[in-house]
Amino acid sequence: MTTPERTKKGRRLIIAMDGPAGVGKSTVGQLVAKDLGYFFVNTGEMYRALTWKAMEEKVDVTDESAVMSLARRLSWEFLPSENGSSLKTYLDGESVAAHIRAEDVSRKTSAVAAMPSVRQFLCDLQRRLGQEGGVVMEGRDIATHVFPNADVKIYLDASIEERAKRRIRQLRSSGHPAQLASVRDAILQRDRNDLERKINPLAYAEGATLIDSTRLSLHEVARKILKIVHERQKR
């Protein structure tokens, strides 16, 4: 695994953010990371990247040992985005960004994310990326499992209607237009998969702060989180 050097000094926190699909974790996480000079890490991107690569290489995405041997074979790199605030996933030297948001990849990723050995493998990478601090990491099990001792734990939630609208905007901006009804149904299905998964399901972590973003702008949510971070830095 390749990661960039960190240069900033001082006490750098681990900020863990969890929540369901389409809740705005990425936008908020990037805003928070940018303000703090931290790296933002979207762990869903890693599950999606592996799924996309398996589909590309005609690996059966329901066959755990085949998916795992692909995961081990690949070279995983996490390199800063153009604006420097996010770490983006590269597989065998190629950015996965353009490929991983398609609906068929999203659907199949749920099955891959339910595989215990895949979760263990990606969880190890996530811990190595975040262990030195200075990171805002988002996913489903970051505060419950990946970093249960994170300095700040946030659980972000919003109504299904609001989440579907946000996902539509995200898909459109990345060149994947979609219908509201089908996106809403897909999110509900993903919620079920995330909540009912046997290994590390989406859950509210002990000590987490719950933020309902249904009626807040994502900038307002980011400001709330930054306030919590600044309080934590004083201790």
Ligand code: DC
């Ligand atoms: O956040 P997202 O929709 O891009 O995540 C893609 C998939 O990966 C989704 O099915 C949930 C899963 N996931 C997970 O199981 N654990 C994580 N830490 C992050 C994402």
